[in-house]
Amino acid sequence: xxxxxxxxxxxxxxxxxxxxxxxxxxxxxxxxxxxxxxxxxxxxxxxxxxxxxxxxxxxxxxxxxxxxxxxxxxxxxxxxxxxxxxxxxxxxxxxxxxxxxxxxxxxxxxxxxxxxxxxxxxxxxxxxxxxxxxxxxxxxxxxxxxxxxxxxxxxxxxxxxxxxxxxxxxxxxxxxxxxxxxxxxxxxxxxxxxxxxxxxxxxxxxxxxxxxxxxxxxxxxxxxxxxxxxxxxxxxxxxxxxxxxxxxxxxxxxxxxxxxxxxxxxxxxxxxxxxxxxxxxxxxxxxxxxxxxxxxxxxxxxxxxxxxxxxxxxxxxxxxxxxxxxxxxxxxxxxxxxxxxxxxxxxxxxxxxxxxxxxxxxxxxxxxxxxxxxxxxxxxxxxxxxxxxxxxxxxxxxxxxxxxxxxxxxxxxxxxxxxxxxxxxxxxxxxxxxxxxxxxxxxxxxxxxxxxxxxxxxxxxxxxxxxxxxxxxxxxxxxxxxxxxxxxxxxxxxxxxxxxxxxxxxxxxxxxxxxxxxxx
Amino acid sequence: xxxxxxxxxxxxxxxxxxxxxxxxxxxxxxxxxxxxxxxxxxxxxxxxxxxxxxxxxxxxxxxxxxxxxxxxxxxxxxxxxxxxxxxxxxxxxxxxxxxxxxxxxxxxxxxxxxxxxxxxxxxxxxxxxxxxxxxxxxxxxxxxxxxxxxxxxxxxxxxxxxxxxxxx
Ligand code: SF4
Ligand code: SF4
Ligand code: FES
Ligand code: FES
Numbered sequence: 001x002x003x004x005x006x007x008x009x010x011x012x013x014x015x016x017x018x019x020x021x022x023x024x025x026x027x028x029x030x031x032x033x034x035x036x037x038x039x040x041x042x043x044x045x046x047x048x049x050x051x052x053x054x055x056x057x058x059x060x061x062x063x064x065x066x067x068x069x070x071x072x073x074x075x076x077x078x079x080x081x082x083x084x085x086x087x088x089x090x091x092x093x094x095x096x097x098x099x100x101x102x103x104x105x106x107x108x109x110x111x112x113x114x115x116x117x118x119x120x121x122x123x124x125x126x127x128x129x130x131x132x133x134x135x136x137x138x139x140x141x142x143x144x145x146x147x148x149x150x151x152x153x154x155x156x157x158x159x160x161x162x163x164x165x166x167x168x169x170x171x172x173x174x175x176x177x178x179x180x181x182x183x184x185x186x187x188x189x190x191x192x193x194x195x196x197x198x199x200x201x202x203x204x205x206x207x208x209x210x211x212x213x214x215x216x217x218x219x220x221x222x223x224x225x226x227x228x229x230x231x232x233x234x235x236x237x238x239x240x241x242x243x244x245x246x247x248x249x250x251x252x253x254x255x256x257x258x259x260x261x262x263x264x265x266x267x268x269x270x271x272x273x274x275x276x277x278x279x280x281x282x283x284x285x286x287x288x289x290x291x292x293x294x295x296x297x298x299x300x301x302x303x304x305x306x307x308x309x310x311x312x313x314x315x316x317x318x319x320x321x322x323x324x325x326x327x328x329x330x331x332x333x334x335x336x337x338x339x340x341x342x343x344x345x346x347x348x349x350x351x352x353x354x355x356x357x358x359x360x361x362x363x364x365x366x367x368x369x370x371x372x373x374x375x376x377x378x379x380x381x382x383x384x385x386x387x388x389x390x391x392x393x394x395x396x397x398x399x400x401x402x403x404x405x406x407x408x409x410x411x412x413x414x415x416x417x418x419x420x421x422x423x424x425x426x427x428x429x430x431x432x433x434x435x436x437x438x439x440x441x442x443x444x445x446x447x448x449x450x451x452x453x454x455x456x457x458x459x460x461x462x463x464x465x466x467x468x469x470x471x472x473x474x475x476x477x478x479x480x481x482x483x484x485x486x487x488x489x490x491x492x493x494x495x496x497x498x499x500x501x502x503x504x505x506x507x508x509x510x511x512x513x514x515x516x517x518x519x520x
Numbered sequence: 521x522x523x524x525x526x527x528x529x530x531x532x533x534x535x536x537x538x539x540x541x542x543x544x545x546x547x548x549x550x551x552x553x554x555x556x557x558x559x560x561x562x563x564x565x566x567x568x569x570x571x572x573x574x575x576x577x578x579x580x581x582x583x584x585x586x587x588x589x590x591x592x593x594x595x596x597x598x599x600x601x602x603x604x605x606x607x608x609x610x611x612x613x614x615x616x617x618x619x620x621x622x623x624x625x626x627x628x629x630x631x632x633x634x635x636x637x638x639x640x641x642x643x644x645x646x647x648x649x650x651x652x653x654x655x656x657x658x659x660x661x662x663x664x665x666x667x668x669x670x671x672x673x674x675x676x677x678x679x680x681x682x683x684x685x686x687x688x
Contacts, residue, residue: 134523158589168587173525173596176616176654182525184581184588185574 007074022065022076023051033078034087034116036094036202037154038066041264042163048154050094050116052086053078062086084120091121097131097177099149107204109217113152132177141169141188142268143209144197148180151205157181157197164265165191181205192356195272196265199255208252210272215241215251223457224256228318228437229270230351231359231447233507234262238274238438238457247461250274250438260506261450267356277438282421283462286431294465297432298473301415304388304430305474308413311336312386314379315372316394317345317361319467320442321495324363324370325488326471326478327392333475337386340367341379344398357447360398362437365445369492383408390415392467393434397424417470433464440466442481443500450507453500521615521654522640524596524603527574534576540564544583554584558594562601571602599653607642607649609687612666615652618659623676627663628652630677635684648684 005018009031016025021044023033036048044066051065054077061082077083094113102108134148158170158181169189173182183189189197198208217239225238235256242248253274255266285297292300305311313331315324317340324340331338342361351358367374383389383405389412396402396409409424416428419436441455468478478484481500489496494510536544543564548557558580565576572595581588595601599612613619613627628639631650637643639652658664661673665680672683 161589162587168589171587171589171593173593174521174523175597176521178521178523180523180525182589182592184577184592185527185529187588 005070005072005074007070007072007076009076010079011075016070018071019069022053022068022070025070026065026076031078033065034112034120035066036112036152037156039156039159039200039264042156042159042200045155045159048090048152050087050090052083052090054080054083087116087120088123091116092123092126094152095121095125096127097149098152099131099147101150105150105204106207106212106217107150107201111204112202134180135182139188139209140183140206141190142194144189144194145207145209145212146181147205147207148182150203151181151201152203153179153181154202156200156202157206160197160200161189161191161194164196165193167191170197192267192269192352193265193354195268196255199265211252219243220251224454225253225438225457226362226444226452226454227253227266227270227273228362229267229273229360230357231361231364232262232270232355232357233362233444233446233450233452234258234266234270234355235452236266236270240438240458242461248458250277250458258506260509261446261448261452262355265355269356274438276420277436277458280420281436281464282418282425282431282433283464284431285433286428288429294432297430298470300430301432302474304413304415305334305336305390308334308336308388310386311388311390312382313338313390313392314394314396315340315342315367315392317342317359317364317367317374318437319363319366319392320440320444320481321363321366321370321488322442322478322481322484323392323467323471324366324372325484326468326476328370328372329478329487330471330474330476336390337382338372339379339382340364340372340374340394341376342367342374342394342396342398343376344396344400344402347399359447362446363444365447365449369445369495370488371491380405383412386412388413388415390417391425391428392417393419395420395422395424397422417467419464432470434470435464435466439464440468442468443503445510446507449510451495451498451503451510452507453503521599521652524599525592527577527592528604529574532575534565534569534573534579536564536579537568540568548584555586555590557584558586558591559598562591562595566602571605599651605642608647609649609668609684611648611650612653612656613639613650614654614656614658614662614664614666616655616659618655618662619664622662624652624663626677627665627675627680630680634681647687 003018004015006015014029023035023038033051035051037045046064046067052062053065055063056075136147138146140146161170162168169183172179195208198206219241220239223238225236227234227236235258237254237256239252240248240250253271257264284291285294287300313336315327345361346359348358414428415430416425417432417434418425419434438458443453445451472479547560551557561580565572577591578588581591613624615624632638635643635648637650639650642649656664658673663675665672665675
C-alpha cells in the first residue's frame with residue numbers, strides 16, 4: 001500500500017496517495033481536475049494546460065496538476081478566480097476553431113470537451129472570423145475515422161501509437177492553428193490495437209467506422225464484462241440497448257481498466273467480437289430436424305441420455321467454472337464420459353507479446369483446474385466408443401485442425417447445446433439453444449491464472465438458457481452458480497478459499513505452485 | 521502558416537548524393553539519439569534538391585530508423601523547410617502576434633499586388649516565392665520579413681519595394 005499524505009484542496013483536508021500526480025490522486029477522493037492530454041497509460045505530456053491549478057507555497061501561480069506529485073501539507077487551489085479564468089481561457093482556445101457539431105457527433109454525451117464546457121465555461125463565442133478548415137471523415141485505417149476540426153491536439157492518439165503499439169503511424173503536422181493529426185501519406189494505421197485510439201480520444205475527433213451513427217451513447221446501457229475472444233480475458237464494457245419493439249443488442253465493446261489483466265486497452269479483434277454475440281445465433285430448438293418448444297427439446301434430450309449406452313459429453317473451454325462443474329456433475333449422473341478437447345480454438349502463432357493470446361478460449365485453465373481431460377487421444381478413444389455425443393457449445397471446427405474428424409462425428413448421434421448456428425451442429429439430432437457469455441455470469445480463469453468474475457449483461461427478449469440451467473433441467477443438482485462453489489472449493493485446492501462474490505475487481509491471481517487436486 | 525501537410529510525391533525514390541551521404545554519416549555520429557538527426561538530414565535534402573519531397577521524408581525515416589510520421593511532423597512544423605519548389609528569392613513574412621498587430625498584412629497585400637503572389641505561391645517567372653511563417657524571434661522590431669534567410673526588421677511596403685529592387 002502506498003503511503004498516504006494529507007493535503008488541502010480549497011482549504012478542505014483530504015488524504016491521498018503520496019507521489020501520485022494530483023489528477024489521479026484527487027480523483028480517488030472524488031475531486032475532478034479537468035484535463036485533456038494526461039492519460040494514466042500515456043503519462044503526463046503537459047501540452048493542453050487544462051489541468052492548471054494553484055499551489056500555495058511560493059511557486060508560480062499556475063502549475064499543471066498532471067506533472068505535480070501529491071505531497072504532505074500541500075495547499076491546492078481549484079476554485080480561485082484565477083484558476084477559473086484559466087479554465088475559461090483554455091476552453092475558449094480549444095473552441096475557437098471547433099465546429100461545435102455535437103448534434104451529429106458520435107462523441108456527444110461522453111465528450112470531455114462538451115462536459116468541460118458545461119462545467120467550466122458556458123461562455124459565448126467571441127470569434128468573428130471564419131474558422132480554420134481542416135480534414136473531415138478521414139479514413140486513417142483500421143476502422144478509425146478522423147475529424148481534424150474536432151481535435152484538441154492533446155496528442156493522446158499520437159503517443160498511443162508511439163508508446164503502446166510502437167508503430168508510430170500518427171503525428172501532429174503543421175503548427176499553430178493549422179496543426180492537425182495526420183498519417184504519413186500512404187502509411188495508414190496498421191496495428192491490432194488501433195481502435196483504442198477511439199476510446200482515448202477525449203473528443204469526437206476519432207470515431208470508429210464500426211460504431212459511427214449506430215446509436216446515441218446516452219441510450220446505451222454500459223455493463224461490465226470480460227472479453228471471451230482469447231485467454232487474456234480483457235475487461236470490457238458491454239454497451240447494449242433494446243430499441244423499442246426490438247431485441248437487446250450490443251452496439252460496442254470498450255476497454256475497461258484492469259491493471260492486473262489488460263491494463264487500459266483491448267485488441268481490435270476482441271473489441272469487434274461483439275458482432276458475434278448479436279449475429280448467427282441459434283434460437284430454435286430442434287429435434288430430429290423439426291422445430292419444437294424448448295421444454296419438448298429438453299424432454300427429448302433427457303430421454304436420449306437415459307437410453308444411451310455410452311454417452312460422451314464435450315465441454316467448451318469458454319464455459320465458466322460453474323458451468324463446467326455442473327456439466328461434470330451431470331456427466332457423473334448419467335454415467336457419461338467427459339472431455340474438454342478444444343485444441344481447435346488454439347491458433348499457434350497468432351498471439352503477440354502484448355495482449356493477444358494464441359489460445360482463443362476464455363477458460364482453458366478452468367478445464368485444467370477441474371481435472372477435465374482435454375487431450376485429443378482420450379477424446380478420440382471415448383468418441384469411438386460412444387453412441388451419443390452431447391456437445392456443450394464446443395466448436396470443434398473453430399480452426400481446421402479437426403477436419404478429418406468429420407466422418408466419425410457424422411456417424412455418431414449428437415445433441416448440440418449451442419449458442420450459435422454452426423456447421424458442426426447442423427447434423428445434430430437435437431439442438432438446444434443456449435446463452436452466450438454476455439447473457440450469463442460466472443467465473444473464468446485466464447491464461448495467466450487470474451480468476452475473474454463477470455455478470456450477466458444482456459437480456460434477450462427470448463432469453464436463452466445458460467448451460468448451467470440446462471444441466472438443472474436435466475436433473476442436475478447445481479441450480480445456480482453459487483451452488484457450484486461448495487463442490488468446486490472441495491475439489492480444487494487453489495480454489496478452496498474462494499468466495500466468488502468477493503473476487504476483487506482486478507481479479508484474483510491464483511497460486512500457480514499448487515497442483516490442481518481434484519476429488520471424485 | 522498555411523497547411524503544409526499536402527506533400528508532393530515526385531514518383532521516384534530519393535537518395536543522397538555521394539557528398540550528402542558522407543555528410544550524413546559524419547553528422548550522425550554526433551548524436552547519441554539517432555532521431556536527433558532528422559533536422560540536419562532534412563537540411564541535407566533541401567541543400568541537394570532545393571526542396572523536400574514525400575519520398576525524401578520516407579528515405580530519411582528509413583535511414584535514421586524512425587517513423588515517417590515523425591519526420592513529417594518536423595518537416596511541416598518548421599517553415600524553413602520547403603515542401604515544394606521555391607522561387608529564386610524566397611520571402612517569409614511573419615504572421616505572429618507582434619507582426620500581425622504591426623500590420624504584416626500591408627506587406628502581404630503589397631506582394632499580391634506588385635508581384636502577384638499570395639502566401640504559398642511562386643511568381644510566374646520563378647523569381648519570387650512567398651510564405652507566411654510563425655514568429656521569427658524579432659518581435660521587438662515587428663513586422664519582420666526574412667528574405668533569402670536574412671532578417672529585415674520594422675518593414676513596410678515601401679521598404680520592401682526598395683529592397684526587392686536591389687535583387688536580380
Ligand atoms: S485526435 Fe483526439 S486523441 Fe488525437 S490529438 Fe486530437 S483530440 Fe487528442
Ligand atoms: S486480447 Fe483477447 S481477451 Fe483481450 S480483447 Fe483481444 S481477444 Fe479479447
Ligand atoms: S493534463 Fe496537464 S497539461 Fe494536459
Ligand atoms: S511576432 Fe513576428 S517576429 Fe515575433
